[in-house]
Every structure is written in C-alpha cells, then in structure tokens.
Amino acid sequence: MTTVHFTCSDCAQTIEVNGEMRETILEAGCPVCTTAASEGDFAAETDDE
Ligand SMILES: [Zn+2]
Numbered sequence: 105m106t107t108v109h110f111t112c113s114d115c116a117q118t119i120e121v122n123g124e125m126r127e128t129i130l131e132a133g134c135p136v137c138t139t140a141a142s143e144g145d146f147a148a149e150t151d152d153e
Contacts, residue, residue: 108148114139121146 111118112134
C-alpha cells in the first residue's frame with residue numbers, strides 16, 4: 105500500500121493525500137495557505153506491513 109504525503113513548500117504543512125486530493129492540490133494549491141504546489145512537493149511512501 106502506497107501513501108502519498110504533500111508537504112507545502114511555503115507553510116511546511118504535511119498532509120496525507122489520495123489521488124483525488126493530489127490533483128486538487130496541484131490545481132488549487134496548498135489547502136492551508138493556497139501557495140501553488142508542484143509535483144516535487146509530493147512524496148510517496150510504500151508501507152510493506
Ligand atoms: Zn501551505
């Protein structure tokens with residue numbers, strides 16, 4: 105199972121996102137401060153447990 109986290113480059117807020125939320129953040133920016141987000145602000149973590 106893969107979890108994707110978004111980390112805002114401006115306010116440093118980290119949010120766990122699904123595919124739909126990821127698209128929304130890329131379009132609308134950070135949910136907290138509305139700073140524009142890029143692909144590099146997302147990190148995928150694979151959980152083997
Ligand atoms: Zn932010």
